[in-house]
Structures are given as structure tokens and as C-alpha cells.
Amino acid sequence: MLMILSALSCKKEYEQYGLNGISSFAFADTANAKTHTAYIDMDSSAIVISWLYQWKDVDSIAPVITLPEGAVISPESGTAVAFRNGTEYTVTAQDGTKRTFRLKKALMQPIPSFSIFGDSMIVRKGTSNGFMVSNAITDLAHTSGALVNNATAAVTGVNISTITSERIGFDIPLELPTGYYTFRLTTGRYTMDADMVLHILSPIPTITSTAPAADLQAGDLITFTGKGYGDIAAVLCSLSYNGEYIPFAVESQTATTLTVRVPADAPAGTYTYARLISPDTGENTLPLSTGRRFTVIP
Structure with missing residues (x-):
């Protein structure tokens, strides 16, 4: 033993x-x-x-x-x-x-999923939108979003504005071309597309400032600042709401600036209304309040 x-x-x-x-x-x-x-x-x-x-x-x-x-x-x-x-x-x-x-x-990681109601939605550039989603990681170091152009497959990253255990919100860039898009979510090890088509249109145009605003003459350039530009087809300005709307030629534009030229037949006076026309938003007549009006002299 x-x-x-x-x-x-x-x-x-x-x-x-x-x-x-x-x-x-x-x-x-x-x-x-x-x-x-x-x-x-x-x-x-x-x-x-x-x-x-x-x-x-x-x-x-x-x-x-x-x-x-x-x-x-x-x-x-x-x-x-x-x-x-x-x-x-x-x-x-x-x-x-x-x-x-x-x-x-x-x-x-648990498998994330969207809760989708409907198959399409109209949204506008420069706005915030979102989807109901489960099991998305709320730490933005591990979660991102993008919009995929359904016609060209071009992918544009978007800013995630809000994220919780039940919902993700994102901003649509002003510079994004209009068209049909799909939202793509990457969270942790998973990448998935929302089963909804987003029809993205231009925002309703706004004017927040005008420069220069005084002593303008025929041929001078005026730049409006705001949003909803990029596809403005025509600009007409008037001394009053019910007055004659005179065409001002569009010289250049970005998503937030719109430059037009004073025409030779523009009546002298202070212009208080501008009508912006685009394929997406139609005719938009905007009042030019103090700080947005401009004056044409003989």
C-alpha cells in the first residue's frame, strides 16, 4: 500500500x-x-x-x-x-x-430588427426622421446610419441625432440629391436595410437674409440665404403681395444660398415678396420681413 x-x-x-x-x-x-x-x-x-x-x-x-x-x-x-x-x-x-x-x-449581440409600418414615405432634406428598431447598440462608436440611393446605389452617411433601445433618429443632409432612398443601419456586427422607400424631396424654401439689401440697380446681384435651394427654377420678386412679380434671373445656387440678378425692367422701390419656384415644391411666395427686404433704385 x-x-x-x-x-x-x-x-x-x-x-x-x-x-x-x-x-x-x-x-x-x-x-x-x-x-x-x-x-x-x-x-x-x-x-x-x-x-x-x-x-x-x-x-x-x-x-x-x-x-x-x-x-x-x-x-x-x-x-x-x-x-x-x-x-x-x-x-x-x-x-x-x-x-x-x-x-x-x-x-x-442580439439580432437587431426594424418595426416598419407602410412601404414608402415622403420626407424632405434638412429634416430629422427615424425608425423604430430593437437591439440597436446605443453607443455611437458601434452604430452608424446611411442613405442608399435606389437608382445609383450611392451611399451617403447621415448624422444619428437620437438613439435609444427602441428608436433611431437621423438627419437628412441638405446637400443630398432628391430621389428614392433606403435607410441602412450598421450596429455592431450587423448591417441591415429598412424595408421602406424614402422619397426625399427638397425642403420648402425659406429666406433668412438678403445681401446686399440697399441701393441696388439693374444688373446687380442679390444673394438670398436660407434653405430649400439647389433646384430653384425661377425667382420672381414684387413690391407688394398683390403687385406685379418681376422675374429675377437665377445666376447660381447651393443648398443654402441663392443668387439672382436685378433685371433691367425692375421697378424702383423696396421689394417685400419673393416667389421661388421649383419642381419639388412648386410655387412658394415668401414675405420679406425686416432684414430680408431689398431696395432697387433708378
Whole structure:
């Protein structure tokens, strides 16, 4: 019996002598109020940590590590290390054999989905819109949106204005060409298109300022600032709402500026109304209040 016990003891010491694995690996995560315990994948020498996409990012960890008897590890247990894929740990067994383990952050995420009512919607450039969505990551470091032109397949990134666990809101750029679009959501490991066609039109034109505004003569240029420009086909201005509307030639325009030329037959006086015509919005007669009016002199 004594010989058998002695043999078993020697066998245990021999097995322990050559072990260069990791028995346990755990760390406290104060950012997410959690304690994480890693899975040690001996086949791939990986320290696997399951991590949900919606959890806050952690830059470093100081894990508590246990090892087989007699083994040592570098960096040591309790040492702060970068929390990223590939961070290395080297275990040295009692017999001097070494094994390198690498951190692996296994990102996990439920499948997101849209809640769509209807198959199309008319929206205007420069406005905010949104969709009901579940399982989107609310951290914008992991979530983005885009509009895909259905005719050209061109992709335009959009600003995410709001995001919750149930809804995502986004802004439609003023510079976006009008047309038919699909909203594309990328959140974590998933990219998905909303099953709704967005018919994007120009915004209703506005005028917020006029320059120059005084002592204008035939041939001078006037620049209106506002929004809803870009496809303005004609501009007509009048001294009063019920007065004659005189065509002012459109010289240039962007999404927010519109430059026109004073015609030779423009009556002298202070102009208080402008009529902007575009294919998307039709005729829009705008009052020119103080700060937006302009004066033509003989």
C-alpha cells in the first residue's frame, strides 16, 4: 500500500511539474458593474472573454489569475494590461516549458430588427426622421446610419441625432440629391436595410437674409440665404403681395444660398415678396420681413 501511495504522489508531482496552462482568469469591470470570468481555450491558447456590444468599452483590466502549482505568469496576476485582442500572457511551468496565451474579446449581440409600418414615405432634406428598431447598440462608436440611393446605389452617411433601445433618429443632409432612398443601419456586427422607400424631396424654401439689401440697380446681384435651394427654377420678386412679380434671373445656387440678378425692367422701390419656384415644391411666395427686404433704385 505504501508503494502505491508513493507512486501516485510521484505521478501527481510529475504532472504538476510540466503544466503551463491557466486555471482561472477573472477581473472586475467597474464601468459596467460586472465581474467577468474568462474561458480558457487550451486548443488555441486563447483567454476568451464574452462581451456584449452594448457594454461600455474598457481600456484596461487587472485580472486575478490562478495557475497550476509551481507555474508563473507574465504579466503577473493583478497587473493592469490593455484590454484588446492579442494582449499576451506567457505561462512558465515548473520544468521551464512556456506557453503564450492571447486575450480574445468575443463580441456578442442580439439580432437587431426594424418595426416598419407602410412601404414608402415622403420626407424632405434638412429634416430629422427615424425608425423604430430593437437591439440597436446605443453607443455611437458601434452604430452608424446611411442613405442608399435606389437608382445609383450611392451611399451617403447621415448624422444619428437620437438613439435609444427602441428608436433611431437621423438627419437628412441638405446637400443630398432628391430621389428614392433606403435607410441602412450598421450596429455592431450587423448591417441591415429598412424595408421602406424614402422619397426625399427638397425642403420648402425659406429666406433668412438678403445681401446686399440697399441701393441696388439693374444688373446687380442679390444673394438670398436660407434653405430649400439647389433646384430653384425661377425667382420672381414684387413690391407688394398683390403687385406685379418681376422675374429675377437665377445666376447660381447651393443648398443654402441663392443668387439672382436685378433685371433691367425692375421697378424702383423696396421689394417685400419673393416667389421661388421649383419642381419639388412648386410655387412658394415668401414675405420679406425686416432684414430680408431689398431696395432697387433708378
